[in-house]
Amino acid sequence: MPTRKAVAVMTAVLLTATGVGASLAATEVTVKNSGKLIAVGPVNTEYGFPSWYEDSNKTRLELCLDAENPLCGFLPGDVPDETKPISFPDNFPHEAFYMLAGSTLDLPGGGRAVLVLGLEAAFANSVTEGDQMVFGRQRIDVRDAPANTTLTFQHPYGTVTIDTDADGRGRLVEDISPAVGNFTTALKSNIGPFLKWDPATAPAAPEGYLGDPNQDHTVTGSPFNYNKFSVNGGGLSLETDQFTVMGKISTNQGVNTDSAVLNGNMIDVFASSGNGAQLQVDGQAGAFETTPMLSDPDTGRYYARVQFTGNAPTSIKVTNIGDKPASASQINVSKPSGVMITKALYDGTNLTVGALSTVGYPLTVTGLGTLEEPAAGTPSEKSFPVKAPPATVTVKTAAGGSASLPVVISGGAATPVGLDPVTPAPDPGPVVDTGSGPTPGETQSTKAVAASASPTITRGGTVQLDGSTSTGAATYKWRQVSGPVVSISSDTAAKPTITVPFYAKNTDTAPLTAKADDPIKIELVVSDRNGIGSAPATVELAVKTDTLTTAGSRHRLGNELRISGTSALAGNTALLIPATTVVIYDTTPGRAVTKIGTAQVDTTGAWSYRAKPGPNRQITSVLVQSSRGGTTTGAVATR
Incomplete structure (x- = not known):
């Protein structure tokens, strides 16, 4: 039977394995588990994973994070420095488990089938904040079994069929669902209720744990009352009731800081935890003292109003001192928006938006327009004619505060019948590896394709970029590499617009x-x-x-300075808006270059600068620069 360590080794190998090369039509999960997990606890901000998961038997498990505890089953090298406590991110394992169970069937001829069932905490790429994910995994790996046949495996959480290839190999890996930061997807996995040592078989499980991962034992917990691992087909009929099990029972409730809002010299702190928890807002030296939080019975809600001195703290930390070890949750302190939306009403023709501001007007209604200052004590209100209102209206202040409110529909005719829209799924769903492709979590095939609506762009002009034909793209990131600095409308959009600024400016x-x-x-x-x-x-x-050109330029000292020329943009036939402007400089040899003035190009492409009596120094040459990027020099006649 494999220990926790052996299981982990096989996990690491199989996550990088390629397909077995066989036709895998029958490799699939045929009986799924309805037992399930039922709840996930608040995220522990010390390491970014949920404090616990709970199954339908009300058993809660937390991550086993003690490198020196053999019941956590870490391999040598799992923790970067095993001589120090586990800490995030510098001394944290790449994977950890709420529960991990394994079983092995020895097959005739030296082959074997290995089962892994786990609720795994891992990282999409590396041990980095924001990369955390949790998923339920079931995996069966078959080696040296009867070749070219279909094997049926039954285990505590369901039934799987696997096709073997010519070498007697086969595999199925199912992860539900490795979604970064979405810890509820694991509740839909085929893991649960948690397996634990059968108390009817000696020895008993270690206190506070589901079992010892270094010792085989019978288990209970199957929702099908099938606490075995078996195989049938291809002349095989084998079973075992021996499993290794790892899991630490949680006695902690955890804590989640919901919000911390600045209000004058007070901070209103809202948090949630289990009933009867002992929560406190940790004090900060020179700002405020440690403050216990208040709660109504049987609500799980907690609140404290903290008065501070000096500058407002940028973040606060709430600790559940009743947990052992204490759990904590940190959150940034937010400022009030200064705006309240009073109305967002759509009647089928007009979207009417109303709002009150305590920080001034005008207000910006995102995507629609502005709300001007109203009469004292009344909301600012405006109707916008739209065919397709947004689901939510957002109003912003000039200072950056914002508020949002769902749009209420008060009337309107039915839209003509068409195809039903497709609602996007909030998570990727089950990821099943049958051996013919990359294992979930490995690099997927992505290819960036960048194009533009035009191969050229003018100064002051815009061009749309297009990355929508890229393959495997979930997110986009645009970056300028070289050339005149441009502005990008959104560097994370599939089709952003870039704008090139004008070259010469009147203020130069x-x-x-x-x-x-x-x-x-x-x-x-x-x-x-x-x-x-x-x-x-x-x-x-x-x-x-x-x-740019200069022509007919002259300077009669003490009488008149006249500089003129033309501006032409090749291939352009449209009226340029705004009009091109030129900036003129005195480059007469023997003295510093100085600005003379500016001129605007007319609709025929001509420009002219005149000054009477003109400068009191003789000008013999000029440099002219255009807002559209052109540059030219010219001689100035003196008579």
Whole structure:
């Protein structure tokens, strides 16, 4: 029988294995488990995983995080420094388990079938904040079994059929569901109720644990009352009731800090935990003292109003001192938005939005427009004609505060019947590996494809980029590599718009030295749902600048200065809005370059600057720079 350590070794190997190369039509989960897990506890902010999971028998398990405790079953090397306590992120294992059970069937001829059942805490890529995920796993790996046949395996949580190949190998891995930060998906897995040592068989399980992972034992907990691992088919009919089991029973309730809101010299703190928990807001030196939180009986809700001195804290920490060890949850202190939405009503034609502000007007209604200052004591209200209202209205203040409110529909005609919309799923669902593809959690095939609506862009112009044809993309990340600095409407959108700023500006006081027409190179990297990024793809845009000329320029000292010329943008036939402007500099040899003035290009492409009596110094040459990127020099006649 495999110990926890042996199971872990096989896990590491199989997660990097490729398919077995056989036709796996019958490799599937045929009987699923309805026993399930029923609840997940608050996230422990010390390491970013839930404090506990609870099954239908009301058994709660927490992560077993003690490298020196053999009942946690860590392998040498699992914890970076085994001589120190586990801590996040520098000394934290890449994987840990709420429950891990294993069993092995020895097959005739030296073959075997290995079963792994677990509720696993892992990371999408590395031990990093924000990369945490939990999933339920069932895996069966078959080696040296009868070849080219279908085997039926039954275990405490269901039934699986596996096709073997010509070498007698087969495999099924099911993970439900490795979604980063979504810890409820594991509740839908085929794991649960938790398996534990059968108390009718000596010895008894160690106090506080489901069992000892280093010792085989009979178990209970199967919702099918089938606490065995068996195989039938291909001439085989074998079973065993021996399992290794690892799991630490949780006596902690955990704590979740729901919000901490600044209100003058007070912070309103809201938290949740189990009934009768002992929660406190931990004090901060020089700001406020440790403050116990209040609760109504049997609600699980906790509240404290904390008065501070000096600058407002940026974050607070709530600790459940009744947990052993104490659990904690930290949260940033948020500022009140300063705005309250009083109305978001759609009548089929107009969306009417009303709001009150304590920090001034106008207010911005996202995607719709603005709300102006109303009469004193009344909300600001405005109706926006729309065909498709948003589900939620968001109103923002100039200071950055915001509030949102769902839109209420008061009327309107029925929309013409069409195809039903497809509602996006909130998580990736079951991920099943039958041996013909990558194991869940491995790098998926992603390829970034970057394109643009036009190969060229003008100064002051915009062009839409397009990464929507990338394969395997769950997220997008655009980045400028070279060329004139551009603004990107959204560097995480599939189809963002870039804007190139104008070159010369009327407010310039000295000539620009940067090249105006260097090509712009933008890079795109896409990542799959596990956060694994692709190789970068690039799109390059040529920057079109106008061609400037000077002609008929002269300076009669003490009488008149006149400088004129033309601006032409190749291939452009439309009216340029705003009009092109030019900035003119005196470059007469023997003295510093100084600005003379500016001129606007008219609709015929001509521009002219005149000054009477003009500068009191003789100008013999000029440099002209355009807002569209053009640059030219010219001589100035003196008579």
